[in-house]
Amino acid sequence: MSSMSAVWQSSPPGSIYDYIQVASFALGSDGRIAQWSERAAELLGLTAHQAIGKDPVEAFVPPEYQETGHRAVADILDGREWTGLVPYRSPQSPSGHGIAEVYVMPAQDENGKRSALCIAVDVSALRGLETDLASSQAVFGQSPLGFFLFGTDLRMLRVNERFAKVFGRPTEEYRGVTPHDLLPRGEADRLAAALRQVLDSGQALTDMPLMGQTPGSTDRRRWSVSLYRLHSGSGRPIGIAGLATDVTGRRRAEQEAAGVRRNLALLNEAGARIGTSLDLETTARELLDVAVPQFCDLASVDLYQGLLSGDETPPGLADGSAELRRVAFASAVSDGPVAFGDICRVNTAEDPKPIQVGEVHRYPFNSLCAHALRTAQVRVVPGRDGSENLELGAMLQSTLVVPMVARDTVVGLAQFSRTKGSEPFGERDRALAVELAARAAVSIDNARLYRREHERALILQRSLLPPGDPEAAGLDIACRYLPGNAATEVGGDWFDVIELPGHRTALVVGDVMGRGLRAAVAMGELRTAVRTLALLDLEPAEVLSALDEIALGLGTPGGSHAGARPGSRALARGGQAAEDSSDLTEVYLATCVYAVYDPVTRRCTFANAGHPPPSWWNRVSTPC
Template identity: 35%
Template structure:
């Protein structure tokens, strides 16, 4: 136990070693120090007294008067009490307590016990007791002052005289406003008046200088009433404890906590740097700049810092002055630091440094950087810290901290604090950089995998939008596609891969390629999704790892996707669709009524086990199909049901164009920072009338081939397509001959005039022809070879009741 004044009988600073009985108690009333005089007076040795509550030690349980007397003393009142001796007897003493502080700065009470005031004939002993009390108070190292009811100084301890720089005689009779500078004096004076009025002790903190030449500090002030024997507050005791270090430590801890919670909230490099500057300015420095390597902003992996002159890009800056008058550059500008300057050395070594502006390093910097030297002189900068922003063994940039308004220079403790802030901010900056790089990579990959332009087709007018998510999880795997099919049909596709990031984007690209491949085979929507589901299941089994397996689904989560596949036929004016765990499309009639297609969605792709049902409906010319992913209609503020209802209301509104509808839907349905990707595909359907389609039923007779050629020639002449007649007749002749010879009746021929001339021959056989090279003496096998040579493309489309062989013939000069 180390006390403010040793309670040793050999202490030279006690005026009378034998008379006073001294005890030190903490704020809970527990004995923390015990003098030899107390042992002589009460019989308790230090080992029996220290650690015990004062009231229990002196027998407060034997009567309530003793406990009340001790509580009164600890409250600052002088009293007389009968205290228990160790031998069981009672000792009458006069008690008084004084504020105290031990060697570790903890608040204590010094309790002085003396015999009661003697009768007049014992005047000499009374004078000795008073002299002892005066000596104890005068030598108290804690700043304590006593004021009368007029708020004029009466006494001042040694600690008060030392802190205020005045003697007790100089302060006697002065008001507190004459002793303490403003604004401290006003707070103390207001508290003194309240304590005189209420009689209640007050404790508060003030910040400032106790005298003009003293450094600024933080003080814990206690104002207590001193009562006369009648219980009235006649005097005031004002004590102060310097808690500057504790206050600064608490401020540093609070600042570090704010750095941990408020830096790195957006995963944006510039914003993260600005968050650091905003926190440091005003709390640690007067002006802050944060400069980062230029490579961080160009998507290049940072390398160990070079030596010599360096060029950094200003990422953030902040000042306690309005308008940032100290700033030489704006965020985004490049700032050059000559070699051997503190920032250049900091970037090369990764070590922080603390400077006064009179240091040789700052003077040398000022000589080679006249603009910065002028700023230092203009604003009176007197202290500078250079802090590296270092993360994962690479210095990403440098932060400069200046002081000019605050008179105190930076200290070594400030440097350690700034280094910790810089280290935490650097990790946040690096995380933001890595996130930005990964997001840009994923976005670039996704854009390269999404259709750059929509293929030309006549079945529908289309418009599309895609908006990536703005979250830490990264981009999702939403996609859309428009695939021209045979017979002037078109396939509309939207899908959504579960998960985010590069792997989701790569999975999206694989699925889109697979859908296009299966669409070229002309599979019905339900069959196409079945084949796609099998493909995803096989890929997932081949690539399965513990890291990609979901504990809930027991499948690789980044190979699960939803998909909606819709085929529109402008000739039959029908739509055929199937869905794998995806929301149905919205169908808008030309009259403006909106409904959602009654598709029964199957399970998402990758789960397997259930079939996909196909849904069909008639689509009038000029109708609108809206295909979308759940990111457009589902969010944190509304569920899927309410999102679909909102989409229905907005689709009912008239619009000038599909592009305007897309813009309106994204502007009204999506938040500023969407939590999930959103894809939208709109298609206004078209229909081919009788002037664009011709159909013939042919008998299964080889002689019908000539009739078919004649009918086609006459129709092409009516369509003003005589230049295409020779090629069309050749293609029709070969296809009809193949159907009659190798197929089964009925046989049907159909011509469709669109962007190309489409020739289709149907028969009820399920056998598909294959292109092969005929040998020299073969009588057949050259028909399809001729069709492949003269047609732009050809293929086979299977149906439940047969097959259709089709070929597209180019129209000269854009005759369509």
């Protein structure tokens, strides 16, 4: 736009004259009205035809003030300027009277005679404007919120004290400032674009988030900014007003609340997903499935090699340098490394060598990882810029090194890393990492204890069974026994071959209900009891009846069955389990078949207590 078009515009100028009515008229050399404006007609209620040629004092001033008015007009025609308050008859006022502030300037007509130019403003309009300006100034200056004004050239016109205090400059220094003088480039570009949009469209913009730093501070601040366009009385845009609120604290509180909700959800997920298997490596992978990417970007788990190999000694060594095996690794970074090195050494001159899953390794004594294993304390390892190992040190922001502790025993080490650009680890994150590692550690230790009990039960069970293939007079005996394994727990099944007087042979097959070490112990006790009873040369039914009484004693404190209710039986008879012996239901409820073979008479006599009945084959017939 050229300077000429900026001056000569067809629209109203848009200034203070839009808010107050300024009436103008001219007096001739005779003191009568020579010219009359439309604004004067609106203010005083007379048209130009009615006003021109009249004495202004007699036409508008009340009678009691006319004498003073004539003296003032005489002074004006003598060439004096005059300013004052003049009462006048006002057809627009309810009382019929008003007060005008009049400014009179001496002038000359085309003949060189004295005349005057008069400007009159209604005092009530001036006082209203003054009140409005004072109120606006109070709101602008005393508000606890930051107010600012931008002109149509997107340069700042004015700010209040609150805004100036936030950005650390005197209010007068903000005039002419642009968004790029206040904010980082990216945020300044966003604010400038928003100002232009509001100025062009007239649509207000609310709660626009902005981030930056105040002078002399490195802390990142957050503001919420609302913008709206300002207009003159004629509707012409004259600038943009804004309201800025520091929401750093509120945003931090929202982030804290969101973090708490996230952590609770993560712990709930961990409770459901970690520890579903008794396999140690599976549990480690379950931990990483929960942690990545919800909690961190990369993670790994190392477990003590002795723990994985079944060593009965306590995991680790006193100096924390025992061998470990990398059992799990997870990454949410598409172009990240496929393995972690020794993260604890990224701040040393030596770059770590990547450790592959399944690799056995040691942490140096002076490394942070070894220190964490020795002390069972969490360590924070910062990333390293400029590392030659670009896949590791340069991409990581920080790493939490968390010992996996269960029952005061360190079973391994978990490492959680976040890449640059992610939110840094806080105290709340440290606590969450410890909780996640502890849950996995308890599951791993439970698996270790179960494996130890399983192995002991298996050893006990095998030690109580007949060694090799048993032999008996007049019999060819073949047997096959499959003990429990890692997938199926050790049970209480047993068999036995007992030599009796008269070349007879007792054959026993039994099953103690239950699993694990207690079932194996119960099986051993019942097997010993059967052997003892067999030597008494009792009938099979008598052996099982006596065994039932013995089993009742085994299932009560002190080995006594005096407190057992009459009719209760530990051995199920006729395929029915004892319902009245709650003490024996889990451990000493058992079934047994006892047979005695006499090679002289070639007869086999057996008694059965709840066990599947034996089958026999004739060489020339089908099984019975």
